[in-house]
Amino acid sequence: MFIPFIYILSLYIVSLTPQGKKFHQEKLYKGGLYYYMLPWLTDNVGCIEFTLDNIKCKDNVEALIEQSKEFIQLRLKYQPLSEIRKL
Structure with a gap:
């Protein structure tokens, strides 16, 4: 407790x-x-949202953004963008 x-x-x-x-x-x-x-938070920004919303930061996240873009392009063949955001 x-x-x-x-x-x-x-x-x-x-x-x-x-x-x-x-x-x-x-x-x-x-x-x-x-x-x-706080370990119980659930509304954190994921890689896909970070890439789709074009969030800027000082950290070196270029590799993360490139991989997310590749993933999004692959998934767009099978799912609409609204469904990809839910992942």
């Missing part, structure tokens, strides 16, 4: 530090600190 409380308390403490705030802003495209510190 105390484990979720520990996760939330840790997130709160880290979000108060300057390093935590900076990290949160840098990784905001993924969900920031919530993505990295």
Whole structure:
């Protein structure tokens, strides 16, 4: 019962530090600190959405984007874009 409380308390403490705030802003495209510190999140941006929405970030994700584009092109032969987004 105390484990979720520990996760939330840790997130709160880290979000108060300057390093935590900076990290949160840098990784905001993924969900920031919530993505990295709370294991039960389910609304995170996946590779396909990241590529389709053309999200910009400072991380080197060129290989990820290229592979996602190849996957999307292959799937477009069999599925509409709305179905691919659901994957």
